[in-house]
Amino acid sequence: MASRNGSGPERRRSGTSGDGPLLGTGLTTRQIEAFGRKVTTTASHLMGPLGDPSSNAHYQHAMSGLHKELRRPGIQQRVFSYAKASPTELVRSKLSTSEIQHRALTFLPDDILRNLPENDNVYSLFQGFQATIPEVAEEDDEHKSKGHHRLPSENLKLLERGDQGPNEPPSLNKLRRDRDKANHRLEMMSIRKNMCSVEIHEIDNKIFNLNSMRKIVLERLGDIEQDELQAEQSLLELDHQIEEMVEDIDDATALDKPVTPPTELDPEDPASDHEVQIMNESFMSASIYNKLPSPRSSRRQKPARRKSIPIRHEHFEPGSNIREFQAHNDMITALDFDVPFGTMVTSALDDTVRVWDLNLGRCIGLLEGHHASVRCLQVEDSIVATGSMDASIRLWDLSKADYAPRENRFTKGDQDAEEDNVDDQPPPPHPSSMQDCPLFSLEAHVDEVTALHFRGDTLVSGSADKTLRQWDLVKGRCVQTLDVLWAAAQASATMNSSDGLWRATGRLPDVSADFVGALQCFDAALACGTADGMVRLWDLRSGQVHRSLVGHTGPVTCVQFDDVHLVTGSLDRSIRIWDLRTGSIYDAYAYDNPITSMVFDSRRIVAAAGENVVKIYDKSDGRHWDCGAGLVAEADGQRPAIVEKVSIKDGFLTEGRKDGVVGVWVG
Secondary structure, three states: OOHHHHHHHHHHHHHHHHHHHHOOOOHHHHHHHHHHHHHHHHHHHHHHHHHHHHHOOOHHHHHHHHHHHHOOOOHHHHHHHHHHEEEEEEEHHHHOHHHHHHHHHHHOOOHHHHHHOOOOOOOOHHHHHHOOOOOHHHHHHHHOOOOOOOOOOOOHHHHOOOOOOOOOOHHHHHHHHHHHHHHHHHHHHHHHHHHHHHHHHHHHHHHHHHHHHHHHHHHHHHHHHHHHHHHHHHHHHHHHHHHHHHHHHHHHHHHHHOOOOOOOOOOHHHHHHHHHHHHHHHOOOOHHHHHHOOHHHHHHHHOOOOOOOHHHHHHOOOOOOEEEEEEEEOOEEEEEHHHHHHHHEEOOOOOOOHHHHHHHOOEEEOOOOOOOOEEEEEEEOOOEEEEEOOOOOEEHHHHHOOOOOOOOOOOOOHHHHHHOOOOOOOOOOOOOOOOEEEEEEEOOOOOOOEEEEEEEEEEEEEOOOEEEEEEEEOOOEEEEEEHHHHHHHHHHHOOOOOOOOOOOOOOOOOOOOEEEEEEEEEOOEEEEEEOOOEEEEEOOOEEEEEEOOOOOEEEEEEEEEOOOEEEEEEEEOOEEEEOOOOOOOOEEEOOOOOEEEEEEEOOEEEOOOOOEEEEEEEEEOOEEEOOHHHHHHHHHOOOOOOOOEEEEEEEEEEEEEOOOEEEEEEO
């Protein structure tokens, strides 16, 4: 017993003296000392002095054993493969394939790590993950509360109840637990709210990046459209050169052929006198002949249509402002353009007609020739027709203009080009750039020309002399004159009704109203709106009115029709849509002020209604909305001038105001 009891302290003493295991190693001091003695003995035998026979024997014995091992083929192959192996192969031999792939995927260069955004989130990832769990826990609690789990035993209920009586309030511990649950739930809701806010910020950043990319692509699209326009112009010039060369070859061939002399007429023959008289009557006068273009220049009156249509504006938001510039010093009287971002022609009461490059917002030149202000004009391809207060009509060919854009890049809202013209003066045009554009002049009216429209080789004009004239653009002369008052009286006598009479509108006559407010022709059909509020449909083959549309109570100022409908605007503040098949009103709506200008395209009807905004009616969904500088200027406390004239094609909207400013918008 004594020896057994005494062994315990002795073992503890031996353990404390060094026999116990070292902390964290599992080895005792004696084991470490024995390992050290073995290493020292082995090293002393291998590296001992050469004269010591015992050390040489040990060394020779060790080397002989090593040579025996190296003679084995397996060992030799391992040594050779290790000597030839590269460091990469050594690493691969130590690491598994999955570990190498994981390290390659998780490696991030310093450049990426340097651009990482700072994390300003107040909650950790674990808290965000934990915030999504209470919803499931609450559902489980609700599921359990519906009786889908085993009811607690009576003893458990008594433990929860404690010393509480049947009519006493809940215990303090239960209230504290409920309070802790409510605080935890509130904290989780705060974390969820923060997570939603972070997601919204991330979405905003993505939207900003996408908008930046969208602007870059839009600029790229603009460059492509400019290159496309230059390619089409080059192609058109090549076509003209080919035509001129073919004509020169034909002329040279015709000169090589023998010319038959003309037959002389006998002056004593009465038949010859009759033939001479017929030739003199049929031959046009020299004054008219000089006004016609030469055969060489007549080929360029009808250039080919553009093969491509710009589509940049279709990707802008409706109502976006593309550009705005001071075009004239007085009220705009007429404006029109060929294609979006193409060429626009404007006229004003300052007695000038200007041609504009819509892509750059620069004036190309002036169309000079009229002796008074131009009241109406039309642009079709590169041909322009202008009607003036000097009772003349002039035609121009813009393809002969000498103009080279100084830059091809277009940026939305760019105002750098107008910095040199900060005053109200219009930008200076290129001198003599339009000197080759005039074609010929049509002079037959005796009062100012207030409306015109041409299509193909036919032009119809309306004047304050109460007549409509049909012109043949090939021969350059008037082929028919229509008297509006006489036609109205003839229609009244034929129909025995008052529909065709020139009728009073029930209001005082507007001095500023034009007798012929607007007109449009198509083949043999002509629609004309006059100051009596009537819209008359003419047949140019017979020169008669075959239908009169009654509805407006004021002068008609604008007329336009397509295959099915005819749209008219009047000073009675209304716009009416007529069904051409039945002659009845299809739809109508009104504004607060008289309608001075109205144009429609495939989707929208735009009108100038005596306000500083353009009134737009969307035919597809029946929605009315405003577009123009008036909406933007109200926030700045400014009041732009009233819009007088509008024009729209394929959603590309231009508007001219009373102060001579022209705005370009997306309709």
